[in-house]
Amino acid sequence: MKAYVLFSGGKDSSLTAIMLEKFFEVELVTCSFGIIPTAEISKDLAKIIGFPHRVINPGTDILEKACDMAIQDGFLNNAINFLHRQSLLKIVSDRDSDDVFLIADGIRRDDRVPNLTKSEIQSFEDKNNILYASPLSGFGRKTINEMVRLNLIIEEGESSVLQKCDYEEELREMLNRKIGVEDANTLFPKSHKQSRVVKRIYDL
Template sequence: MRIQVLYSGGQDSSLAAVLLEPFFEVELVTCSFGSPAWKHAQKAAGAIGFPFRTVKLGPEVMDGCIGLILKHGYPRYGINYVHMKALEAAAADSEYIADGTRRDDHSPVLSMPEIKSLEMRTGAQYIRPLAGYGRHAIDALVKKHFEIVEGAAIEKSDYESEIRSSIMEKYGKETVSRLFPLEHPQSRVMRRLQK
């Protein structure tokens, strides 16, 4: 059975892929709005030994995302919207789809009604292999399986970097700082330690 795993090149989506590997033929999928940021995920996918592809999301998805962020004054609903669109895009080519969202995540994360709607609309089964893991357990598993780099300015292929760039282009740096006030650490996988 083949599964499409949404992939940023970071530790969580990499760990999700490894946890699914015994049960599925894993393919990593990065959704992009057209920037070359997907290349960071492609490099990480190669480093951990999984096939990789990209899916381009249309400008209407970015516009919808930015509209939600501006409406609510923070990024959660916009990022969740993009995440749903990315899962829908992955589901167009697979019976099984997954991501690296964790138990303690606030965004992106789908509610149970959203998950059921996604599955009914697409016919794909959605799996969250990290949904039962807390931060400390994930950190221990990542340390065992990957060499990573971490920091606030790590280049990877997540939605947020393209969303920030688009908002900066349209509304300026002050708007980005207001809507994304907190910097959170990022990670990118450099290599797999064991298989």
């Protein structure tokens, strides 16, 4: 069975793919709106960990809507949840076969957003005849760090410095353009450490 793994180039989504490869035919999927070159960066990072990769673009209107939500709310949670759901739905609408497949993301036990409730998951699976999983959601931060240590070399840094390729970066860029860097900054946490894969450690 195919598994499409939402891929940001960071340690969580990379580990998710590695965890699933024993069970599924994994393909990485990066959501890119074309605002910043996340499509190209994600292609290179996917090669590093050795999985096929594709880019999906849910459309600029979706990113615009997420911006409006963030500005209206004064915080990001709903906007991030919206973008996450739209990415999942775009994978479904891009399907080229009726076969059941798995969509997986890198959500962890400690993550507050994005998240889906159990009933949202049930409805998403049933409506679309697909499976959905968050393989890391049963694991805490320290356990994930241990699993990452054995399988990946990563670099970590502030998100402002370390370019990854998730929709959050494009949301930030569009907010910068819409309301200015200063106001956009108030919506994001002051310090936000990101990770990016540098190399995969293969089994001996």
